[in-house]
Amino acid sequence: MDADSWDRRYAETELVWSADPNRFVADELTGLPPGSAVDLAAGEGRNALWLAGVGWRVTAVDFSAVALDKGRQIAVARGLDVTWVHADLADYRPPTADLVLIAYLHVPPALWQPVLGRAVAAVAPGGTLLLVGHDSTNLTEGTGGPQDLERLWSLDAVVASLGDLVVRRAERVHRPVEGARDAIDTLVRAERPAS
Known part of the structure; x- marks a missing residue:
């Protein structure tokens, strides 16, 4: 889907996703000392807003202006400070940050x-880094998400792409979906050594 398609999708409803953070984002990052964070493919900002609420200095990046506007409105209503960046990740170079988050970005391998x-x-x-x-097993064993295998993540391929980061957790996790089998x-979760 392109930015226009996502803009239309985000415009069709109050919130496409929950206003709460993703359960794994909250579980993995609770207790981590706040610093600078960048949320890539932030959508309406559910994770960015949560991070800002617990003390992070957050930059939320997405190519949907509609989604970012929704996130911006929620941030104002909650009194949260988030930097909203309208950019296509095909070209965007994120700033160096204490936390880099990508949640549910499903694009072709290229x-x-x-x-x-x-x-x-x-x-x-x-x-x-939290991803x-x-x-990929969700296609046959889970529910929801893209139905195009090349857009789904392979645990081994992701881990192999982390360079000198130290992997702290790498696994397939089940996420309950109401009325369906788990996703x-x-x-x-990986870390760059301090020195």
Whole structure:
């Protein structure tokens, strides 16, 4: 889908996703000392807003202006400070940050590999990279998400793309979906050594 398609999708409803953070984002990052964070493919900002609420200085990036406007309105209503960046990840180079987050970005491999590479490079010394997305096994064993295998994540391929980051957690996790079988996600948390 292109930015116009996503703009239309975000315009059709109050919130496409929940206003709450993704459960794995909250579980993995609760207790991590706040610093600078960049949320790539932030959508309406559910994770960025949560991070800002617990003390992070957050930059939320997405190519949907409609989604960013929704996130901006929520931030104002909650009194949260988030920097909203309208950009296409095909070209965007994230700033160095203590936390780099990608949650549910599902694009063709020709785009995914450079985006992931730039995300890895943006992790500051001592910083964390957190990746959460629909796993390739979700297509046959789970529910929801893209139905195009090449857009789903492979745990092994993600881990192999992390360069000198130290992997702290890498696994397939189950996410309950009301009225359906669980969704299966790839969850990877990695850190860049402090020195």
